[in-house]
Amino acid sequence: MIAYGCIGILFLFVLIRTILYYSHRKHPFPKEEIDRQVLSIINDRRERS
Amino acid sequence: MKKVPVQIRPFRRTRYAYQRLRVCKNCHNFTVLWEKECLNCGRSSFIPVDTMALRLTKRSMQTERLIALFLTLAGVLFSTTFEQIAICLGSGIVLTLLLWLVQRQMTLSEAPRQLHKWFEKEQQRLIDGLRLNIEAAIGIRQQDERLAYEMLREIGTLVNSDRNRLQQISLLRNFVLRRDMDLQLESLLLFDFDEGLAEYIGEIARIKPELIKERTLLYVLDHEPEFLSMANGREILAAIVGAIVRMKRYVTLYPEFTRRYARFLPKDRFLRLFRIVTADDPHLQFSNLATEVAEIYNAKYQWDPDFHQSAQSTGQQR
Ligand SMILES: [Zn+2]
Numbered sequence: 001m002i003a004y005g006c007i008g009i010l011f012l013f014v015l016i017r018t019i020l021y022y023s024h025r026k027h028p029f030p031k032e033e034i035d036r037q038v039l040s041i042i043n044d045r046r047e048r049s
Numbered sequence: 050m051k052k053v054p055v056q057i058r059p060f061r062r063t064r065y066a067y068q069r070l071r072v073c074k075n076c077h078n079f080t081v082l083w084e085k086e087c088l089n090c091g092r093s094s095f096i097p098v099d100t101m102a103l104r105l106t107k108r109s110m111q112t113e114r115l116i117a118l119f120l121t122l123a124g125v126l127f128s129t130t131f132e133q134i135a136i137c138l139g140s141g142i143v144l145t146l147l148l149w150l151v152q153r154q155m156t157l158s159e160a161p162r163q164l165h166k167w168f169e170k171e172q173q174r175l176i177d178g179l180r181l182n183i184e185a186a187i188g189i190r191q192q193d194e195r196l197a198y199e200m201l202r203e204i205g206t207l208v209n210s211d212r213n214r215l216q217q218i219s220l221l222r223n224f225v226l227r228r229d230m231d232l233q234l235e236s237l238l239l240f241d242f243d244e245g246l247a248e249y250i251g252e253i254a255r256i257k258p259e260l261i262k263e264r265t266l267l268y269v270l271d272h273e274p275e276f277l278s279m280a281n282g283r284e285i286l287a288a289i290v291g292a293i294v295r296m297k298r299y300v301t302l303y304p305e306f307t308r309r310y311a312r313f314l315p316k317d318r319f320l321r322l323f324r325i326v327t328a329d330d331p332h333l334q335f336s337n338l339a340t341e342v343a344e345i346y347n348a349k350y351q352w353d354p355d356f357h358q359s360a361q362s363t364g365q366q367r
Pocket of ligand 1 (some may be wrong): 076078
């Protein structure tokens with residue numbers, strides 16, 4: 001029975017990853033956000049240190 | 050001070066600022082410059098961060114496939130009959146293949162998310178990399194001013210600091226500037242007044258007037274008294290007005306500023322202003338600027354055929 005349990009977990013894993021991949025593709029991560037992140041790392045943290 | 054003629058490399062433009070960064074595959078040192086060899090580890094293995102994002106994505110996808118295979122293997126190991134082994138092996142392989150097929154289509158859409166997570170982890174390296182870049186630019190300044198300027202310009206796309214801007218301005222003041230150069234203005238604007246910047250704006254107004262835009266004009270208006278306190282301040286301001294009469298929009302937006310320096314304009318610039326003001330426009334028609342332009346016209350250009358031609362041609366259009 002444990003064997004089928006493993007396959008069951010695998011099935012769920014593949015299912016969840018697939019759903020996540022499709023939802024990520026539907027709402028792509030904005031590159032503007034990366035720009036904002038990088039500029040704030042460089043400019044906010046550099047001034048403090 | 051003698052200015053040196055230079056050939057400045059054109060400015061490379063990217064859609065996003067972060068895309069100017071490269072990272073060393075070996076030690077994850079960042080750079081915004083174009084050096085081949087990593088200053089940190091000496092290897093020449095820089096790749097653009099977007100390429101790094103794809104690599105990271107592929108690696109995390111590979112880990113997922115390994116997890117899938119591991120679960121399949123566990124299923125096989127825990128099987129008690131041949132039938133179970135066959136079922137586990139078969140379904141495990143099919144599911145892993147399925148996952149792989151999905152992943153293959155998602156590399157591009159997944160990459161920015163991975164990059165975001167990765168930058169969060171690499172903050173300190175990013176800061177250190179930029180610091181190395183700044184040191185390199187300052188270190189080269191004595192030997193090669195042009196190169197130092199190009200480096201500071203590149204660093205300035207990510208590092209927002211007045212010190213960097215002031216250094217760029219002081220280097221630009223040593224160069225013979227030409228119209229065909231890829232020059233910048235708005236990225237160099239400071240908050241406070243600076244004479245070097247004022248001179249630079251004046252020079253740009255003469256050789257590349259199209260770079261004088263809203264933000265520069267706001268800077269000039271904010272610091273007009275300081276401009277006037279310079280020996281050649283009035284000429285600089287007149288050159289700026291000469292640049293903005295290219296666009297009717299700016300004249301309509303800043304009629305008082307234009308009026309104050311209208312009488313210092315050379316003839317061709319004044320003619321341009323004259324045409325804007327005498328065209329049918331309710332905003333300008335009865336303004337102080339119109340009065341001033343009429344006075345200058347009466348005093349200097351009343352008998353000038355160029356002006357009459359323009360009056361006639363606008364008359365015909367009506
Ligand atoms: Zn390295």
